[in-house]
Amino acid sequence: xxxxxxxxxxxxxxxxxxxxxxxxxxxxxxxxxxxxxxxxxxxxxxxxxxxxxxxxxxxxxxxxxxxxxxxxxxxxxxxxxxxxxxxxxxxxxxxxxxxxxxxxxxxxxxxxxxxxxxxxxxxxxxxxxxxxxxxxxxxxxxxxxxxxxxxxxxxxxxxxxxxxxxxxxxxxxxxxxxxxxxxxxxxxxxxxxxxxxxxxxxxxxxxxxxxxxxxxxxxxxxxxxxxxxxxxxxxxxxxxxxxxxxxxxxxxxxxxxxxxxxxxxxxxxxxxxxxxxxxxxxxxxxxxxxxxxxxxxxxxxxxxxxxxxxxxxxxxxxxxxxxxxxxxxxxxxxxxxxxxxxxxxxxxxxxxxxxxxxxxxxxxxxxxxxxxxxxxxxxxxxxxxxxxxxxxxxxxxxxxxxxxxxxxxxxxxxxxxxxxxxxxxxxxxxx
Numbered sequence: 001x002x003x004x005x006x007x008x009x010x011x012x013x014x015x016x017x018x019x020x021x022x023x024x025x026x027x028x029x030x031x032x033x034x035x036x037x038x039x040x041x042x043x044x045x046x047x048x049x050x051x052x053x054x055x056x057x058x059x060x061x062x063x064x065x066x067x068x069x070x071x072x073x074x075x076x077x078x079x080x081x082x083x084x085x086x087x088x089x090x091x092x093x094x095x096x097x098x099x100x101x102x103x104x105x106x107x108x109x110x111x112x113x114x115x116x117x118x119x120x121x122x123x124x125x126x127x128x129x130x131x132x133x134x135x136x137x138x139x140x141x142x143x144x145x146x147x148x149x150x151x152x153x154x155x156x157x158x159x160x161x162x163x164x165x166x167x168x169x170x171x172x173x174x175x176x177x178x179x180x181x182x183x184x185x186x187x188x189x190x191x192x193x194x195x196x197x198x199x200x201x202x203x204x205x206x207x208x209x210x211x212x213x214x215x216x217x218x219x220x221x222x223x224x225x226x227x228x229x230x231x232x233x234x235x236x237x238x239x240x241x242x243x244x245x246x247x248x249x250x251x252x253x254x255x256x257x258x259x260x261x262x263x264x265x266x267x268x269x270x271x272x273x274x275x276x277x278x279x280x281x282x283x284x285x286x287x288x289x290x291x292x293x294x295x296x297x298x299x300x301x302x303x304x305x306x307x308x309x310x311x312x313x314x315x316x317x318x319x320x321x322x323x324x325x326x327x328x329x330x331x332x333x334x335x336x337x338x339x340x341x342x343x344x345x346x347x348x349x350x351x352x353x354x355x356x357x358x359x360x361x362x363x364x365x366x367x368x369x370x371x372x373x374x375x376x377x378x379x380x381x382x383x384x385x386x387x388x389x390x391x392x393x394x395x396x397x398x399x400x401x402x403x404x405x406x407x408x409x410x411x412x413x414x415x416x417x418x419x420x421x422x423x424x425x426x427x428x429x430x431x
Contacts, residue, residue: 023161024169031058043152044162047143050151051164053411056142058166064140066133067111076113080180081105081188083221084214088190089116091210095203096121101194104130106146108186110137121194128167130193144168145175146191150320152416153177153186155211157204160196172199176211181219182250184338186320190214222252229291230254236294243281243297246289254292265295266384268333277309279326279333279387309387312396314349315405316342319415326388340364341381343419344374349404350425354395363421 022038029036030048040048067075076082085105092103093116102117102125112132115122125131138147142164149156155176161169175191190211192203226248233246233255243258251267265280271293278284278295287294309328316322322342325334337345347355347363355363357371357378364374382389388400396402407413410429414422 023159025161027161027164040162043148043156044143044158047138047148047151048164050138050415051142053409054139056139056164058142058164060142060165062129062134062141062165062167064129064135066129066131069133072113072133075107075111079107079113079188080218081107081113081178081214084178084217085114087214087217088210091213092190092192092207095206096192096194099192099194099198099200099203101192101198101203102130104136104146104191104193105188106136106150106191107188108150110135110140110147110150110189112136112146113188117194124195125193128171141165142168145173145193146189149175149177149189149191150186153320155204155208157201159199170196172196172203174204174207176204176208178211178214181215182222182248182252183336185336222248222250225291226252226254229289232290233292233294236289240294240296242299245295245297246292247295248292259297266333266335267293277328277333279309279385280383282387309400311401311403312349312388313403313405314342314345316346316414317405317407319407319412322414324385326385335384339414339417340377342414343417343422344377344381346404346414346425347419347421348389348394348396349402350421352396352402354390354393356393360394364419366420 026036026038026040030040030045039045088103088105095101096103096117100118100121102115102121104112105114106112112130112134115125115130115132130136135141136144136146138144138151141147143158144163145156145158148158155174157174159172163169163171171193172195173191173193175189177189178187179185180187190207192207229246229248237244237246237255237257240257245256245259245265246254247265247267248254251265253262253264256262268276271286273286273288275283275285281295281297283298285296285298287296309326311327313325315325322337323334324337324345325332327333343364344360347360357374358368360374360378361370362368378391378394382391388397389395390397410426413426417423
């Protein structure tokens with residue numbers, strides 16, 4: 001009995017009908033709890049298991065209720081992907097025309113914001129509710145390239161019977177996530193979809209390349225914006241006494257004075273002019289600049305203020321967005337976390353006695369020898385949380401109250417983490 005996953009790159013060499021039947025048989029056996037003749041690809045199998053846990057029905061209708069036109073237009077206007085549509089469209093037009101596919105661009109929640117392609121395929125796409133304003137996250141539409149790319153945050157191709165919902169078995173799709181190079185934030189997905197008869201294994205590589213090209217375009221635009229800010233800030237910093245820096249809206253440093261340069265500093269989600277508490281610098285005075293901010297670092301807290309934060313909230317309640325919020329008498333600050341930093345802070349929040357580098361390596365990687373990696377990651381974390389994190393061993397400071405906000409379902413705790421500490425917590429029900 002075969003148990004090797006089907007290689008999609010070989011499908012063009014197989015009889016199309018035979019390949020389709022094989023994928024359908026694999027799916028039906030897997031969903032029935034039986035061992036299929038050919039194993040599903042690991043990423044597809046993992047997605048099917050998520051669908052079962054979420055209670056998604058293989059027979060359900062698709063797309064849900066579309067956004068109202070006014071809300072759709074608002075999301076388009078406020079999405080950074082709108083600035084990239086000309087690039088995305090130009091690079092994919094030939095593919096979608098020749099292969100009888102369509103290009104779809106969604107936001108980070110799986111809402112379709114734009115779609116382009118031949119009228120015939122667009123009409124067929126409307127038949128499965130793959131249209132502007134509908135939702136194609138995994139929870140809404142099952143395993144599909146848009147939703148699964150959002151879930152695993154990497155490019156994915158889903159063909160025919162690999163779709164969890166049966167209505168999609170006559171379709172093929174390939175999607176790649178697009179991240180904001182300024183802060184790593186997931187902006188959405190670019191996808192090419194169409195009838196399964198138009199499948200080609202190179203589609204995924206092309207879509208991925210176009211997504212990377214779009215990110216490169218954003219990166220170059222950001223470089224130019226930082227240069228403009230630097231030209232504005234340089235004469236101002238010449239007149240400032242003490243420590244100060246000019247940063248853009250994402251915390252990237254344009255210029256500094258009186259202190260060592262750094263590439264980027266973390267900023268609160270909602271920053272405004274006035275006095276704030278910053279976890280790396282203490283109390284600061286913030287002034288607006290064209291395209292950024294001027295941060296004057298105070299040498300000590302003001303009258304009646306203390307620079308020491310008193311509370312940390314680690315919010316892991318959402319499946320793909322995690323934050324740490326630090327607050328105290330001098331103010332508050334919230335930082336989005338990478339998956340790795342969320343794992344490390346979760347371990348430290350649940351082990352208040354602290355962990356050595358070897359213990360953290362075992363907790364996160366299952367390998368106590370990976371201390372170099374742990375120390376490098378903790379160095380990055382402590383740059384953002386120097387006021388609340390201590391080391392030797394790594395731990396939250398004793399004076400700080402720490403709260404973890406878990407997901408409603410313990411199985412949803414950092415859902416794509418394979419860290420032994422996280423896996424153990426899921427088995428214990430999130431404890």
